[in-house]
Every structure is written in structure tokens, then in C-alpha cells.
């Protein structure tokens with residue numbers, strides 16, 4: 728990736744341009760507004776702040792014009808990348824924004840040496856699972872009663888060998904889909920991906936990764 732580069736991919740089906748950039752503290756007010764609207768157990772501002780300070784993480788935001796419409800994050804554990812969160816403002820869902828964010832998240836994970844990616848998703852969240860499947864994630868097991876708000880099980884999904892030509896071809900297909908074009912900004916300053924702080928997931932200190 729060229730430092731400071733702004734690239735635009737894909738056709739513009741409806742005139743929207745999604746700007747993807749690293750999450751900063753100044754984004755947190757808007758991030759929290761979405762967080763509280765989509766998750767039964769939202770992360771606190773403090774938790775996001777801590778995450779932004781830690782190494783081994785990449786958090787991204789998506790904006791349309793000045794409006795922050797979504798965000799996503801991944802944390803690195805050795806050569807595994809663990810998707811920590813993906814959320815889109817309900818008013819902006821079904822516009823391909825999560826797809827664009829995930830594509831960038833995968834690229835960031837690859838840039839930091841990830842060879843596979845994993846995540847947990849509610850069994851009932853079929854829509855999110857479908858998006859993950861497009862990115863090559865396959866079900867690999869379940870975590871019983873993982874979500875404490877309703878006791879729901881988590882589906883564990885993995886995407887293996889993401890640093891192969893085959894996976895690059897999959898990403899290329901996703902990039903060429905009829906989704907809003909993407910402008911990448913703010914990647915000139917290095918994202919903090921030093922040693923992971925204990926490799927803990929942000930929610931690990933509050934009875935499990937049970938919020939998505």
C-alpha cells in the first residue's frame with residue numbers, strides 16, 4: 728500500500744463513495760451511537776479507547792461524506808487475525824459498506840502477516856454469516872451459550888490460507904462487485920500493530936466475547 732494513497736475501486740452504482748480510514752478517538756462518539764443501536768451489550772467508550780491504544784489491532788471506520796456509517800476491527804494473534812467487530816448504522820445497511828470494510832480488514836490482516844482469520848457470530852445472525860461466507864469463512868464449531876444477554880450459541884468461523892493466490896482471486900471478485908467505490912484515507916501513518924497486549928480480546932475481561 729502506498730503511504731497516503733487514495734484509491735478508488737469498483738463501479739459507482741448509486742453515487743456513494745465509502746471512505747475507509749483508521750479509527751481515531753475523535754470518531755468514538757459516532758462509533759458509540761452505532762454500537763448502542765446494533766448491539767445488546769455495547770462496548771463502552773473506555774473499551775474502544777483501550778483498544779485504540781493497544782498494539783496488534785486494526786480498527787477502521789467507513790464514512791460517506793462527513794457521516795460515519797460503520798466500523799470494523801481485527802486483532803492479531805500470531806498469524807491468526809480475529810475479527811473483533813463489524814457494525815453498520817442501520818440506516819446505511821445493505822449498501823455494501825460492511826463488505827468494503829471487511830475487504831480492507833482482510834488486507835490489513837494480510838499486511839501484518841495473517842495466514843487465517845476467525846470470528847464468532849450469533850447462530851441467528853444469518854445475514855452476517857452470509858457475508859462472512861463470501862469472504863471464505865466456513866463454520867468450524869460452536870461455543871455454547873456464548874452470548875450472555877440471551878444465552879445464544881456462537882458459531883465459530885474460519886477462513887484459512889488467506890495469503891494465497893486463490894484467496895486473492897476471491898477478494899478480487901468481491902472488489903469488482905456492484906458495491907460503492909471506496910476511497911482509502913489516512914493509511915500514511917503506520918497503524919499500531921506492535922506486540923499484542925496479552926492477545927486479549929477486548930471483551931475477554933468481562934465474561935467472554937459476547938457482544939456481537
Ligand SMILES: CC(C)(COP(=O)(O)OP(=O)(O)OC[C@H]1O[C@@H](n2cnc3c(N)ncnc32)[C@H](O)[C@@H]1OP(=O)(O)O)[C@@H](O)C(=O)NCCC(=O)NCCS
Nearest residue numbers: 765813814815820821822823824825826847848855857939
Ligand atoms: C451484518 C452487518 C454488519 C452487514 O452490514 P451491511 O453493510 O448491511 O452489509 P453489506 O451491505 O456489505 O452486505 C449485506 C447485503 O446487502 C447486499 N447489498 C450490498 N450492496 C447492495 C446494494 N447496493 N443494493 C442491494 N443490496 C446490496 C449484499 O449483497 C448483502 O446481501 P444479503 O443481504 O443477501 O446478505 C450489519 O447488518 C450490522 O451492522 N448488523 C448489526 C451488527 C452485526 O450483526 N455485526 C456482525 C456481528 S458478527
